[in-house]
Amino acid sequence: MFAQFLDEMAPLPQSIRPDQRSLLGAGIAAISAVFALATAVSAEPPPAKAPVPSTPAPAMAAAKKIDFEAQVLPILKKNCLSCHNATDAEADLVLETPATIAKGGEDGPVVVPHKGNESLLVKSAAREAKPYMPPKNNKVGAEILKPEEVALLQAWIDEGATGTVKAKVRPVKWHPLPPGLHPILAVAVSPDGQYAACGRANQIFIYHVPTGQTVARLTDPKLADKSGRSGWRSSAQRDFVQSLVFSPDGKVLASGEYRMVKLWRREPNLPQFTLGAEPATALALSPDGKFIATAAKDNVIRIWDSAAGKQLKELAGHSATVNALRFSPDNKRLASGGADKTIRVWDLTTGQNTTQVEAATEVSALAWVRDGKQLASAGGDKSVRLWDIPTAADAPLTQAKELTGHTQPVTALVASSDGKQLFSGSSDGSVRQWAVDSAKQVRQMDHGAPITALALSPNNKTLATAGGNHARIWNAEKGQQLGEMKGDHRASDRLDRATQFADFAKAEVAYWKDAVDAATKLQATKADAIKKATDAVTAADKAVTDAKAALEKVTDDKAKPAAEEAAKKATATKSSAERVLKLAQESAKEAEHRTADAKAASDKAAATQQTADTEVEKAKKAATDAEKAVRAVAFSPDGLTVATAGEDQIVHTWSAENGAGFDTFPSQLGGVQALAYAADGRIISAAEKNGAIVWRSGPNWTLARTIGTGDEKSPLSNRVVALDFSPDGKWIATGGGMPSRNGEVKIWNAADGALVREINPSHSDTVFSVRFSPDGKLLATGSADKFVKVFDTASGKLVKSISGHTHYVLCVSWRATGREIASSGADKTVKLWAFPSGEQIKSIEDFKKEVTSVRFVGYGGELLTASGDNRVRMLKEDGGNLREYGGSKGFIFSTALTPDGKIILGGGQDSVLRIWNAANGKNLFSLDPPPVEAPQKNASISATK
Template sequence: MVKSYLKFEHSNTFGLVTSASSNAIWVRDDDIFGTARQTGSGRAVAGAGEEVLCWDIKKGELLGKWKDSACKAQVTVITQSKTDADIFAVGYEDGSIRIWDSRTATVIISFNGHKSAITQLAFDNAGVRLASGSRDTDIILWDLIAEVGLFKLRGHTDQVTSLNFLVPSPELLNEAGLNDHAGFLITTGKDALIKIWDLASQHCIETHVAQSNGECWSLGLAPDQSGCITGGNDGELKAWSIDESAMIEISKEKAGSENRKILTDRGSFYRNGKDRTTGISFHPKADYVAFHGAEKAVEIWRIRSETEVQKSLSRKRKRRKEKEAQRATENGEDSEIVDNEKPVEDVSAAPVTEVFVSYVIVRTGGKVRSFDWIRTKSSGKLQLLAATTNNQLEAYSVATLNKKNKDDEDMEYNRTLAVDIPGHRTDIRSVALSSDDRMLASASNGSLKIWNVRTQNCLRTLECGYSLCSAFLPGDKIVVIGNKDGELEVFDIASSTLLDTIKAHDGPVWSLQVHPDGKSLVSGSADKSAKFWNFQVVQEEIPGTKRTTPRLKLVHSRTLKVSDDILNVRFSPDARLLAVALLDNTVKVFFTDSLKLFLNLYGHKLPVLNMDISYDSKLIVTCSADKTVRLWGLDFGDCHKSFLAHEDSIMAVAFVPNNKEGNGHNFFSASKDRVIKYWDGDKFEHIQKLAGHHGEIWAMTISHSGEFIVTASHDKSLRTWQQTDEPLFLEEEREKELEEIYDNNLAASLEQEEDGDGEKAEAVDAGKQTTDTLMAGEKIMEALDLGMEDLEVVREWRALKAKQPNAAPPSRNPLYIALGNISAEQHLLNVVQRIPAAALQDALLVLPFSKVSALFTFLNIWASREWNIPLTCRVLFFMLKTHHRQIIASKLMRPMLDSIRSSLRRVLTRQKDEMGFNISALQFVGQQIKAHSTKDYIDEQVWEEQDRQTGTGKKRVFSSIA
C-alpha cells in the first residue's frame, strides 16, 4: 500500500510591521462622517512580504490584512487612488498589479504585463487610468474601466524610478477646447534620463539628461505642476520648470510647437546627505519639500516666497557692494562704485539655491525606506510618516516657520507616534516554544519578544544582548537567552524583568538545551566548553527589609572541555546521551552521566550548524553549511543516509517530537535558500517543500504536539506552518514539482519570444502571455470546435424537421446536455465571460486565424440576439485589429461582417440614446434638488482654500443660502 502523509500548509505570518521591499503610505481614518476623519492620526498602509497591512498609527493596532492566496511574490509598491480613497493599486515582485478595495479587502482587478518587479505606480486625476513602471524598463498604461492594458511605452534603458501624470489646468484645457485630451506622462529612469510622453500619440516628445553623475533615482512633482525636482547620486538635486502653455500647443499640434519645450532646467543644488536621493515629495498644501536617501534621515527644505527671494538677493547685492567698496578703499582707489547690476525682477530667473533652503533634518530610528506626508488638520505643524528598513513605522511632527521662531537656528521636531512593538528591529536569531505550545519566544540583537501563538499578538518585549539561542524553562514562566558576549540572561515573563545575568563563557553561547528531566540545562560555547547548570531556588533578601523572596538561580555544576568551538548541543530524549557539534565538522556523542566519549560522527565537509535526536533516541539528524543533511544511527554511529537537501547552508533541523501517527522519524530542515523541507527519515524520501519566506531562514522550532512549526527569517517575519487533514502522496507531490518547473520554463520561453520579435517599437501592446492565458485560449478553441459541430448538427436537424415535422431531436454533445441542454453559442459566451477582462486579449491571441471565421460566426449570433454587447464589441474590435489584413482579404468573411455591422449599429444606437436620456434626466433631477434646497454643501478642499486666503480658522459647516 502506498504510504500517505499529512500535508503542512502556511497558516500565519506575524512579526512584520513593514518590509524593506515596499513603501508605506498614509491614509485618512475610515470614519468618513463626523470629525474623526479630520482629527484622527490616520492609518498607515504598508507592504509586509506578500501581504499589505493596514495599521492604526495611534494605537499601533493591525486593522486589516490584504492577501491574495494565489500570489507568493513580495509587495514592492503601493499607491492610493486620487478620487476614491478606498481604492489602492499594489505592485508585486513578479510584475503583477492588483487593484484592492480596502473596505472589503478584496482584489477588484488583476493586471499582468511586466516581466519583473513593479517599481512605480500612479493613478491619473480622474482615477480611471493607472501607469506602471518596472525593472524591465517598460511603462504600461492600464484602463481601469475596461480592465485592459492600453499600451506599453519603451524608451528607458534601465529600471523606471518614478512616473507622474502631467495634465494642464482645466481652465487652459477649456479655453483650448481639449477637454478629452489624454494628457502627458513624465518619467525618470536609472539610465539618468527624464522623459515626457504624449499619451495621445503614444510617443516620447522630450528627453533630457536628469542627472550629471550617474543614475536618476527619484522625481517629485509640485502640487500645482509648475515644476519638479529630480534626485540622483551624491545628494545632487536638479530643479525643472514645467511650461503648461507648451503642453497646450503640443496637444493642439500647432505649427512650430515641435520646437517648444515643456521642461526647462533651472539648475542644480545639493542636499546635506551625500547618498543617493531615493524619495522626493512636495507638501500638498505648505511650501515645503522633503528628500530622503538610504540614511537615517528625512531632510525638509523650505520653498521661499517671491518677496523672500527678492530680499535675499538684495541683501547679497548689498554685501557684495560693501566688500567692493572696502577693497577699493584698501587699494586707495575711488570708493564710489557704479551699481550696474539690475535687481532680479522675475524670481523664475533667480538661482535655484535662493528658492530652496534647508529647514530641518528629521533623524529617524532606522534607514528610511519611504515617507509620506500626514494630511491632518494640525495647528501649524508639518507631519510625516516614515517607514524604515528595520521594520517600524514612525510619525514625526515638525514646527513650521512663524514669527516666534524665525530667528531660531534649529527647528524642533518630535516623534509623536510609532508602530514598532509588533516586530523586531534586527534579524531573529532564535525561536523557542513553551511546553503547552501557546507561547513563542523570539530573540534578536537587542530584544526578546514573547508572542501568543494563537492570536499572533506580542505579549512582552524585553531588552537583551545579541541573542544566539533561547529556551523556556519548565513552568513556562522563565526564558533563558544565550548571547554573543558569553552571557546567560534569565528573564521572568510575568513581571517583564531580567532576573539574572551570568557570565557563563568566554566566547559566544551558540546553543543551549534544557535537560529532559527539567532540572538543569547545558550551554555550548565558542570557548570550547559545554557547561551544565542546575536550577536552584534561593531565598533572597528584599533590599531595605528583612523579608525574603524566592528566586531562581542557575548554579554551575560540571564542565565538558572539547578540542574545538561548540556550535550546537543536544540531549537525547532518554537523557542517556549528549551530542556536541564542533567547528571541526564532527559531532561527538558523550554519555550524559560520565561525560565519556561514546561516538564520533564525521562525514560533513563544513561545520554542523544544527542537529536533533528522534523521540526514541535511535536516530540523530545533522545539518551543515555544506548543504547536506545526514542521518546517523545512535547505536553504532553509522551514517544511514546523506541528502543534498538544499541550495544553501542549512540552518536548522528538527524531528517530529512524538510518534502519534508513525511519523516519529520524519524531520524538517530549514535553509538560507528560503525553503523548508519535510523528510521521511525511515524511507529517506523528500515529502514536501514549504516555500514562502523572502529571506534566509535563521531559526526553526517544532511544536511539542508536532502539529505545527515556526520559522524565523531575514525578512523579519515569523511564520507558522500547520499540519492539515489533507493526505499527501509522494508521486502527486513530484508531479506538481515537475509541472511547476515546466510552467516556469514555459513562461521564460514566452518572454524570450516576445523579446525576439524584431526591433523594439516605442509603443506596443500591453500584453503578457502566461500559462493562465494559454489555458484560457485553449478553452475558447475547444468551445469553438464543439460549437461549430453543434451548429452543423442543429442546422441539419432543422432542415430535416422542415420536411419531416416529427423528426427526433439531434444527438448533441454530452457536455451541452450536462450543462442543462444549453445552446452552443450560450456555452461559448459563458466560457469567454469567465475569462478575466485583463487576460481576455492575451487569450484571444492564442487563436490561429483558422478559428477566426468560427468566432465571427458566434459574434454575429451574439450581436443579433443582443447578448453582452460590451463583451461582443471588445472581442470583435480586438480580432479586427489583430487580423486586419487577412480578414479584408477573405471573401467568406465580408457578408458576415456586414451582418455584424448592421446588428451592432442598431443595438449601439439604441444604447447611446438610452444613456443620453438618462444623463439628461439625472441633470434635471440635480437641478430640481438644488433649486428647492435651503443648504449647500461646500467641499472640504474649497473651504480650506478659502481659510488660507482669508486667514480665518473656522470649522467647515453647511452654509445656509436660503
C-alpha cells in the first residue's frame, strides 16, 4: 500500500483531493501521505495492477505474461517476506526474487517450473499441503492468501517462474507543495540544550531553547530566494525535512531528504570587526544604535559607525584615562569622565567640547537623567552628583544635587529610560535606587561584593549588577533577586554531566559486582553438578563391571536372561550418567565463560568509574577556576539576554529571566572592561589589550557538505528518514530504502562524507530508525518489515534479529547500559527487549494510535513516547504513566530530548514546535511557524533530470 500510494500520488497537481488530505491525520497512512506530498516525487513507474482472476489458472496462462516484480512480489512482501527474506531466512527459504525462490529451502525445491499445481509454494499457500503458509495467528500479521492470489502465483509458476527484481529509475520531477502543508516530521535538540531544530516542509528552523527565539533559518545557497514549493523563500531542501540530528558536540546538524543528507555547521562566534588597535578603557552605544564611542589608552575618544566599523570622529581633551562614556537620550551629545577629574560634554555634530566641569575626585561613572537635562556622575568621594546641563554655549556644568548614602566610592551608574530613576553601585557592595526628582533613596539591594558595573533592561524592569566573581539579576521594581550568574556555564554544565555519569558508572559497578557474584555461585553449583555426575558415572561404571562379571558367572540358562537384563540396565544407566556428565560439563563451561565475561565487564566498569570520578574532580576544578572577577554587564535590545565579561577574557550570555547560561564569545586578548549590545543583537566588548570588538550576531549556520547527490545517481536510493551520529561524532548512520522493496542502512564518515560501510542485507522494507549503542559498537534499526535488528558497526554483520511487532517499527532506542532496547511501532505498542538475548521484557499497549517515537531518558529506565493520539508522555520503568506533556493538537511525528533528560521537544501535524521542562511537564514555548510569504513570480522549483 505504501509504495502504491507513492506511485499514485506522484503525478498529482498542486492541489490535494479531500480523501488524500484525510490520510494526513492517521498513522502510517499519515506518514505515507506526508512522504508523498512532500515532493510528489516519482522515482519509478507505478507497478501494474495485479489482475483479479475470474477464470482458472490455465486460462490466465494465455494472457499477457505475468510480471513478477509488479504482480507477484507485492503478495509475497505482504504475507511471506517477513519470515523468508535474505536477512532472516526461516527454513533457509528466501522468497525475494525468482532466483532465490528457485534455490528452495532446507526441505528442497518449493517450485516446479511449469507445474504450479505440483509446487509446494502453491500447495502451502492454498492450505493443501503442510506446512500451511502463512500459519494462522502468526506474530507478524501475515494473512492467508486469497484464492485469486494463489491463482496468480500458480499461473506465474506455470509460465516458468521467471522474472527479475530491478527498480526502474526515471528522471525526478519536482512539483509544488500544496499550500499550508507544513507538518513537522523531524525535531532535534543540541546536547547542551541550547538549540532546537525542526523541519517544516522543506525549511529548517533553529531556535534558542532558553528564550524560544528564532536564531536561524537554514538556507541552501542553491535554493536561496526561491519560493513556490512551501510558500517560504530560501529553502533548506527540495524535499520535506525527513530527519534531523545534532552531532555530540552540537556543532553540526544533519538533515535528511530525498536521496541526500546535508550537514550544517555552526560557525564559532567570530569578530565582525575591531574598532581601533589601542586598548579600550570605556565604551558606549548611542540610543539609536548608529554610533559607538570608545576611549583608548591614549585618552582620545573615537566615534564609530556601528554598521561598518568606520571611524567618524576623534574627540581629544582628556589628559588621563577616560573611565566613562554616555550618549545623551537624543543621540546628539556625548558625556565623558575620567581620571583627570573632569566631566565633559561633546557636541557630536561638530565634535566640540561644549561644556565641562572639574569634579572633586576621579570620575568613574556617568548617567543622563531627566530626559537629558541633567547628568549624574560618581567617583571616589562616595557620592552621586547631579549636574544641570547649561543652555548657553560654553557655560559650565553646575551641580544641582548630591545623593549620599554609600560608605565606599561609587563605581557604577545607570538610569531608567525616562531618566526619573537612578541606580548607583558602590565598592561597599550595595546598589541604591534613587528617585531623581526628590533625590531620595527608594530601596537598597546588596550584591555581596564590590560593584563594578550596572545595567538596566530596556523596559526598566530588570536590573543587572556585576562585581566580585559573579553577576546578579533583580526585579528592579521590587528589589528581589531573580538569579545569579557566575563562572562559565559550560564548565558548570560539564560538571553536571560528569557527576551524572559518575553516578551511573557507580551503579554499573554495583550491577556487575552482583553479576560476578551470581556467576561465581552458578559456577560453583555447576562444579558440584559435575562432581555428582562424575560420581554417578563412576558408580554406573562399577555397576556395569559388576553386572558383566555376574553375567559371566551365570551357568544356568534360566538365570542368564535376568543377568543380561541387569547388565543392559547398568549399561543404560552408565550411558545416561555420561550424558548427564557431558551436559554438566557443557553447562559448567558456559558458567565459566559467563563468570569470565562478568569479571571482565566488572573490571571495565570499575575502570570507567575511576575515570568518571577523575573527570568529576577535573570538572569541579575547571568550574571553580572559571569563577573570575566580572567587570561588565549589558542587556540585549529585547531584554531577554544579559551579557557579562571580565578577567576570564570571555563574554558570557545568560537568561535575563533566571540567569541560565547561554553562549560565549572567547579570546578577548585581555580582561574585558566594558560591554554594550547593538540594536541588531551584536555584542560590543572593550578589552585591556586591544580595541573594542564588534561580534557577529549569531549563531551562524552554514551548509558544510552533502552526502548523496539527490538524483538517480545518488548512493542513497530514496528518502533518508532516519539519522544518527555515533557517540564520538565520527560516523553518521542513515536509514531509508525503497518502500516495500528493500531497506537501506549505511554508515558514513562525518568529516568527509565518504561511505564507511553499507549494511546489506539489512531489512526487506524501509528503515525508519537507526540508533548507535552507547559505546558506538552496535547499531539498532527498526523497519517497516516489522523487525528490530542489531548490527556490528565495525563489520556490518547481523548480531540479533528481533521479531514481535505486528506492524511497522517506527523508532528504536538504547538504554544507557546497553542491555535494553526499546522499540515503538504502528501496532500501537512500545516493547522492551533484553540485549543480547532478544527476549521481550514487556509490551506497553496503552496507546490509541501509532507510537512514532520512543526514547530512554538520561541514564535511567524511564521512556519518552509520542503517538498519533496527540500525546507526549514520560513512562516509568514498569510502563506506567509518569507525566504528560500537553498542548499538541495533531498527529505527533517526532520528539527529542537532551542527554540529561531536562528538555523535551515535540512536533507534528499542526506545525508547532513545543518545548517542555521534562521535570515538571511545563510547556516552556509553543513556537508557531512564521507566516507564509507571498510567492515570487516564476520562482517555483523544478528539478527535472
